[in-house]
Amino acid sequence: MSVASRSAAPPRLPPGLAGLLLPVGAVLAAFAVGAVAIMALGVPLGEALTAFWRGAFGNAYAISASINRAVALALVGTGFVFAARAGLTNVGGEGQIAVGGVAATAICLAPGIADLPLGLAFLVPLLGATLAGGVWGALAGFLKVRVGTNEVISTLLLSFIAVWLLYWSVQSEALLRQPMTSSATLPESLPIPVTTQVPLLTGSYSSPVTLGLPLLVVIAAVTALVLSRSIFGFQLKAVGLNPVAAARAGIAVGASIVTALFLAGAMGGLAGGLMLQGEQYSLKAGFSSGYGFDGLVVGLLARNSIAGVIAGALLFGFLRSGGISMEMGASVPSALIDVLQGLIVVTIAGAAYYVDRGDRK
Amino acid sequence: MTETVVPVPGTRAAAPSLLTMNGIGKSFGSFVALAGIDIDFAGGEVHCLLGENGAGKSTLCNLVFGIHRPSEGAMRLKGEAYAPSGPSDALARGIAMVHQHFSLVNELTVIDNLLMGGSRGRLDRKAEARRIEALAEEFGLALAPFATVGDLSVGERQRVEIVKCLMRRPQVLILDEPTAVLLPDEIGSLLTVCRQVADSGCAVVMVTHKLAEIERVADRVTVLHRGRVSARSDRPAEEIPALVSAMIQRPAARSGEAVVGAIALAKRKPAGPRPPAGEAMQLDGVSFDDRTGVRRLDAVTLSIERGEIVGVAGVEGNGQSELGAILAGLARPTDGRWFAGGRDLTQASPREITRSGVGIVPEDRHAVGSIGKLSLADNLFLNRMRQFSRLGLIDRRRQMEKARDYIQRFDVRAAGATVAFGSLSGGNQQKAVLARELTTPNLRFLLAAQPTRGLDIGAIETVYGLIRDAAEEGVGVLLVSSELDELIAVADRIVVFYRGRIAGEYPADPVHREAIGTLMSGRSA
Amino acid sequence: MTLELVAIFLASSFRLAIPLLFAATGELVSERAGVVNMSIEGMMLAGAFGGAIGAAMTGSPLLGLACAVLAVLPVALLQSVLTNTLRANQIVTGIGINILVLGLTTLGYREFFGARSRTTIPGFDAWPVPVLSDLPLVGPLFQQIGMAWLAIAIILAVGAVLTMTGLGITLRAVGENPQAVAKAGRSVLALRHGAVLFAGIMSALGGAFLSIGDIHTFTEGMTNGAGYLAITAVIFGSWKLGRTVMACLLFGAATALQFQLPALGLGIPNALLIMLPYLLAFLAVAGLVGRQTAPRALAQPYWP
Amino acid sequence: EEPLTVGILIPGSKSDKGWMESGYNGLVAARAKYGDKIKVQMIENISYADMGQALTQLASANKLVIGVGGQTQADVLKVAPRFPDVKFSIVGGNAGAERPNVAGYDVKQAEIAFVAGAAAAMLSKTGAVSYVGGMEIPSIVNAGKEFGNGARYINPNVKYFESYTGNFDDVAKSKEATLAAIAQGADIHYHILNLGLRGLEQAASEKGTHIIGSYTNYCGTDPLYLAYSITGVGYQVSYAIDQAVAGTWAPGYKPFGLAMGPEASTIAVCAPTPEMTEKLKAIMEDIKSGKIKVLEG
Ligand SMILES: Nc1ncnc2c1ncn2[C@@H]1O[C@H](COP(=O)(O)OP(=O)(O)OP(=O)(O)O)[C@@H](O)[C@H]1O
């Protein structure tokens, strides 16, 4: 009896190449839309582009600011990818940044911290921020293990709760609000002491890249290695793909879930600590500035690749810098950047179908 | 097993064909699942489709039901061109299908499941329930219309599926392995229903692996092999051996009782060294209450010697799954204790259980036994990855070496060790799971739950060979199966589960088949 | 608390709940069909914007309402095609759409209304129910605009459709086991597209209630998280219509409480009150308010 | 001659009908006044994390940088030392943290709120007035307190309701807060809100009550408003530009308020009786002379 023949495979992009072409294409398409919109707004395209370029890459300061923003986004995104490996969707970045910032401020302002030697003055608060974010994330993990609460829901709710806790903490003098020296004292914390600020790599405020950058590089590299090569990464993956089979295989499923969300939250918390101790120096309501959601989007778009996280974070980081400059220099509303960002997200999410079709199941 | 009166098959006058397929081919990407299929289904006949796992039987059914569209060829229904664009088309043209996997919504009631997809407008559930009850009575299929499907037994769900089809008064009724999950009694009545439906002028197309069913009900048989028709028979009851050889493309050395025969061969103990004596596993008054407080296992006490194979017979849902979960460490008994090699494992984690030399082949190999998206190599060492750990990182080279060794030893047929586990055929998936569990260090007890479900004869043979070999090396085996014939062929003794209790125990000898069957149905022997 | 204050409190709770009632009912239907729309926020904003533009250009709030629905259609369609046809991740898509709509409405607002327009937008007037609106205590409850009664009518209709019609069971089935629905001859995609569009239209009504119903204006990002609150209400309501409605009313009450407590001289921090709905929902999903059972195929794309 | 380059950062929306819009009005006025003599870069809607960068970019391209709002202060103080040649003016700035190139203009909303309270008490028919503030921050809370004090100054038995929505831009909440006050009798409402003002307007127009507006005098455009308390956010923006153009810009804290004249702060009742005008004028004099003491902010 003849054996069923196999016809030639239809051409399909190799997954790696498609995975690269897709985001690049989406970004280019979004930029094209942006260019049309700019012209529709009656702004000469050249002028807008010049302003964009100047704001994003024009000088050391602009580049540094973009990098710092990208570091925060990349941390949240890396955390997201970490949790995603265990099949978890952490949408609580905003809240994790917020609790990180609160913890960092509280520790920076605690007596004695500013006088710690050996850089501990800024490392201890950063560590505190990391732990606080981690606990905030682990809470969702704990709930998932204990009562089966969907983590998308719990991290989102915890995020809103954290944002309002932050609001409360700078409204109340019993918490972190600065002493009311005059009746006009703003609802902010005191500025943190200089020794607790995260050092700048160049030491100069005209290129204020903080120590966060090397920190991120190390964290990203370790994460990539852990996820792709380690036993722990393998276990996370097993838990994410099939928790029951993982449990049968002796993997501690509950602990893996809590750990994964702890680590995701910790990276969010660290991002919050860096934003506060590296740039803002005093805590205000809304200091997280939506970076948690931007970071989430970066993580989602990276589609489980740490390199993708870095690329996405840089893109969003520079995009916003350029957008700010475009509004100042060429009167293009920076809401346009939101439109572009939204378009990029939507395009990549939609086009993922064409990349994933081949390798599903 | 109660005998049901079935008209002698194969003697019907040739009826006009209702549905014909001409030169049908179907490819999935580069994979050709079906090629050059010519087949016709006539009104009034029960037409059985036979073939190995992956031969293309379900694919063929799905083409008729409009789930897939053929890549080549054409179909005609009552002489008119028939090219369904989807199930709704097929349903509208009078074709109904019971799928290999249930397509019921567990959260809805029986009646809502039956009505789902029907009219969109307002429902009069009471009137519909009466209509359905009348229909169910006509075919002897009792149903509780307002029960939630999730609460029903497997057999009851199957009945819902069939009533769902019958409600539409189909011209062609397709049943894809409808008996795989039924108990002997239920199989009997299902076959009766098939006959009845066919007698009413409908073409009944039934996929099955069970030769006994073909003997009892088939008017005609078409055998598929690797996507092509490899044999046809108009008097199947008399040509079973030929059909089997057409199916597996090997001469069928054994008689009509092919499955049982194959296994019986495996059962013959060679004169080898005697297995080490001693107890392999012991259950001591194990009980289990589910979340709603219903007692699923009731004071089960059982002891298994090394080298012994104990079969668990029983209709599904009588506590076997719960026992499996407890032995796997995924559930804790409410009462009682269990031991392996003298160690109390009642509260042990899955990891400790594995460490104590217990291997588990779970009844659901997809949900519990494997991770489809991981590679074959990863699945082979799912619970033992740490052995490849070097500074916390996985030594992939060593893992692949060892994986290739296992693949060879256990005859797992796959394109390579790195292919996704889910892309293996069912039989090979099962062999891989067995490879992992049988290589558990210091293995002394193996639970094999439904290890051959859905497998074809060739694969069944291999699987039982492996289990048999393990027993000979001194492993105590608890073999759970819904196929009584297999248990009789493979096990040393058989315990019967009914409502969470051991209702009785017999030596595994065909003379006790009737008695065991009676116990399974809840009557005392 | 004086009786009068209680009356105001009740009316205020109800009014603050109305946009949530619209959006949450829509989202409930969509989630029962298996699709999570994180983009409810964006859809509400699109509705609020469309309603404002429409009412301002035509002078008629009714036409404004129609424009709200028109404005949401492309957004809902985008959501639906991405998540159902292209099977994109529902969370990503939703968040992307929210960013996109926020950007677009902000740009559009400036284009249409000019940067500093002081024009007010025509909106609906209250529709007091005769007799009932004069009752003591509950009277103010019955002095709402027509849209409030529309919300109640839609909720009742949705309840009836979900439990008593073939469409309803098919819709619920598609969120639990889409394969079964496909095999029963119904199109999973069509049902899910329909559900998402319905959620979009309901969100648009909720958004329009904000812009031309309650306030008669549009402001940038005026939904202010109401969409997320609506999703929260569905979860808090454990995917059941009655409970979701109660959750919306509870959230409305928690917000209304903010303006009642100062009048009573209670010094509860504002932040805690604003946090209250989220805290309640969190406690609910933490298992303190019974078990939550989401539709089984929720957020999972359907592959035939 | 080189035009003066001015960078202006508006943290919120420049069309918020409130503080931000008032600041933007000041810029528009300055543009009209100076034409080509100034060159402006503006940015709005900036979150905290981006503020430092936005200010730095403004500072690197302009001679004068204006932050419209106290929320820009922390970042201005951080950026200013790196641009010693650039002048920074904070509208709504506070005392303290002096820098050689930073000026803080204190708006003193509480003073005019007292006057508005007095006007409200005179305009009220029910003897009940209300106030809705956005955030509970000192200047907003103090304005609320002084509004109450001003009302009581005219009518010691006046009923006064104040509440805070936690958000200058939340329309729904400010509407509900106003409705709650109306239910208890209030018929004149005052506010410090931005976009949220729309909610207050809606409540008042539904219930037939009236409003005293803030920031800018729009008398005659909207019958809902009986008066406007002018808080010169825009005036301060123009003031900074005027000073820089004239070369008289000076750093340090500068209180504005009533003392700086009617452009900086005054009350405008749209249809006043002569007694009303007299009385309000007297009150403003008393505040300036210190006879009436009001809170800062
Ligand atoms: N959608 C699909 N995409 C790719 N391959 C498929 C698809 N459906 C079926 N196949 C492949 O086609 C072949 C025939 O599958 P089919 O399900 O028809 O087998 P079968 O004869 O019903 O087997 P079994 O006895 O296990 O039910 C198998 O190799 C299967 O993996």
Ligand SMILES: Nc1ncnc2c1ncn2[C@@H]1O[C@H](COP(=O)(O)OP(=O)(O)OP(=O)(O)O)[C@@H](O)[C@H]1O
């Ligand atoms: N979904 C799928 N996609 C791609 N390839 C598949 C898929 N399912 C099965 N295959 C491959 O198709 C081939 C045919 O499968 P089939 O089930 O006939 O295997 P088999 O050798 O007969 O195994 P067994 O005897 O265990 O059934 C196998 O090589 C299998 O790996």
Ligand SMILES: [Mg+2]
């Ligand atoms: Mg096979």
Ligand SMILES: [Mg+2]
């Ligand atoms: Mg099949």
